[in-house]
Amino acid sequence: MSLLQIEGLTHFFGGLKAVSDFNLELSAGEVVGLIGPNGAGKTTVFNLITGVYKPSAGHIRFEGQELVGLQSCQIISMGIARTFQTIRLFRDLTVLDNVRLGHFAQARYGIRDALMRSGKFRDEEKRIRDKGMELLEAFNLARYAHTQAKALPYGEQRRLEIARALSSNPRLLLLDEPAAGMNPREIDELLERIAWLKDEFDLTIFLIEHQMRVVMGICEHITVLDFGETIAVGAPREIQTNPRVLEAYLGKEVS
Amino acid sequence: MIIILMQQMLNGLQLGSVYALIALGYTMVYGILRLINFAHGDIFMISCYFGFFAAIAFLSNAIPTWLTFIATMMVSMLLTALVAVLIERVAYKPLRLAPRVSAVITALGIGLFLENFTLATLGPTPRGMPALLPNVNYRLGALSLSSVQILIIIISIVLMILLDRVVQKTMTGMAMRAVSYDKATASVMGVPVDRIISTTFAIGSAVAGAGGVLYSLAYPIINPYMGVRIGWWAFIAAVIGGIGNVRGAMLGAYILAFVEVFTPMVLPSSTYRDFVAFTVLLIVLVVRPTGLMGRVTAQKV
Numbered sequence: 001m002s003l004l005q006i007e008g009l010t011h012f013f014g015g016l017k018a019v020s021d022f023n024l025e026l027s028a029g030e031v032v033g034l035i036g037p038n039g040a041g042k043t044t045v046f047n048l049i050t051g052v053y054k055p056s057a058g059h060i061r062f063e064g065q066e067l068v069g070l071q072s073c074q075i076i077s078m079g080i081a082r083t084f085q086t087i088r089l090f091r092d093l094t095v096l097d098n099v100r101l102g103h104f105a106q107a108r109y110g111i112r113d114a115l116m117r118s119g120k121f122r123d124e125e126k127r128i129r130d131k132g133m134e135l136l137e138a139f140n141l142a143r144y145a146h147t148q149a150k151a152l153p154y155g156e157q158r159r160l161e162i163a164r165a166l167s168s169n170p171r172l173l174l175l176d177e178p179a180a181g182m183n184p185r186e187i188d189e190l191l192e193r194i195a196w197l198k199d200e201f202d203l204t205i206f207l208i209e210h211q212m213r214v215v216m217g218i219c220e221h222i223t224v225l226d227f228g229e230t231i232a233v234g235a236p237r238e239i240q241t242n243p244r245v246l247e248a249y250l251g252k253e254v255s
Numbered sequence: 256m257i258i259i260l261m262q263q264m265l266n267g268l269q270l271g272s273v274y275a276l277i278a279l280g281y282t283m284v285y286g287i288l289r290l291i292n293f294a295h296g297d298i299f300m301i302s303c304y305f306g307f308f309a310a311i312a313f314l315s316n317a318i319p320t321w322l323t324f325i326a327t328m329m330v331s332m333l334l335t336a337l338v339a340v341l342i343e344r345v346a347y348k349p350l351r352l353a354p355r356v357s358a359v360i361t362a363l364g365i366g367l368f369l370e371n372f373t374l375a376t377l378g379p380t381p382r383g384m385p386a387l388l389p390n391v392n393y394r395l396g397a398l399s400l401s402s403v404q405i406l407i408i409i410i411s412i413v414l415m416i417l418l419d420r421v422v423q424k425t426m427t428g429m430a431m432r433a434v435s436y437d438k439a440t441a442s443v444m445g446v447p448v449d450r451i452i453s454t455t456f457a458i459g460s461a462v463a464g465a466g467g468v469l470y471s472l473a474y475p476i477i478n479p480y481m482g483v484r485i486g487w488w489a490f491i492a493a494v495i496g497g498i499g500n501v502r503g504a505m506l507g508a509y510i511l512a513f514v515e516v517f518t519p520m521v522l523p524s525s526t527y528r529d530f531v532a533f534t535v536l537l538i539v540l541v542v543r544p545t546g547l548m549g550r551v552t553a554q555k556v
Contacts, residue, residue, distance in 0.1 A: 050443050051443075052439065052442075052443060071442070071447075071449075072442040072443050072445075073442055073445050073446055073447040073448065076443065076444065076445035077445055081444075081445075082443060084440070088437065088440045090432070090433050090436050090437065090440070090441075091436070092432070092436060092550075093429065093432060093433065093436075097429055100426065100429060101426075101429055101430065101433055101441075101444055101445075101446065102444055102445060103426070104426055104429075104430055104444070104445050104446050104447075121425075125425075125426070128426070164444065165444075168444065168445045
């Protein structure tokens, strides 16, 4: 069974059709790319999946369960996580707090426990803290644990974004332009990290990217959007030679 | 002179504690919604009435005094929290995407509603809060110190420490800070934003509810308009401390309370206290526009 199934997804902003009849099937363990020129509607698709927008029409099913109509926090707690195109960390919270937050959907105690400092509360807090530290170590960020997020260098902030997304224990990870602003060497690192993530955390990855090296190097399937319409679906090599894609998007880079 | 000064310090501590409990509600709600909840003073007034009726009900049964006191506090805190959450759901939540001015005007309207609703149902006659606890006066040298005074100061400080712990240490507090910083991102990180906002209203008002009972123990006259002046003072306290900042609100509350108790010692009449309080407010805002402990934020354009 497919992990994520999107059928006839359509979204309007006023009269503007941002996404039109978008279809997608993601199987567990895949890495799938979503590409397209600026304004093609890629981030809108992510926003629809994570409940930031409510689609005008269509279905999104995660493990067979309908996501349309659910609130973001419910969708996240079902096992989907995302990063953002521009860094949106909680700048004033510490690095550790940023990754602890992702556990919120899973914390199993109430205010009363917190006030009473009950055993349940302390166990849970400790578990979350330990898991947060583990995650920071895996991302080589542990030494920054008690620094405010805004004090980190750019590359570390991008790493923290991914670590924070993983803190809610997702099975599906949506990456919105993870290579934005990176130089070729950093992109190589990123590619390695994504491959490692996928195995280490048993993830399915759906990513938006502008840099062809990233998409072509890592994705098993690619969907191409242009003005909200799906203009091509296929393996990287097929996409690279698809005349419609070349026309809309790849033209200059390939020729 | 020293004795009078010390005595007034004590009175200032007592009054400041009550102001702090109310100022916390302003500052927490502002922190999370950028909404100045002008109804908060009247929510405080409602809590005094809850305390009053609870006290009457419990006193008519033969239960131990300290139990009566605790039960009264609990009932007032709980009911006040319920009322505040109800107000948030009914009046503020539908306006979350509306211009900020709409929500502020709604808050003013809710305040007027609470005052007039109380006036209409309970009448304008002031009620006298029964003494829940025996008020023993202690003498510390030349200082006089009442048990109620000590109780108010201690309970307030304990509540403030608890609240500070919740905000700084717990997951709920962290979620509050995250929601305060960026609601959209917090939501997509799995934080149940609506629940966190309700929790914030509940905590802020429960604390004001505790303040209501403590206040009416010290100044046992309850009337429908009592929330107006105290609400304003607590609001000014929150602004002086840096609205949105929990510790700032506590600091601002004690500063204002000292202004209030020391003004009559220096100036000819206690009616100058508003003048002095607003002067302090203006000076703080001129020197530090974000308040004493507020952080500088850039306005998003």
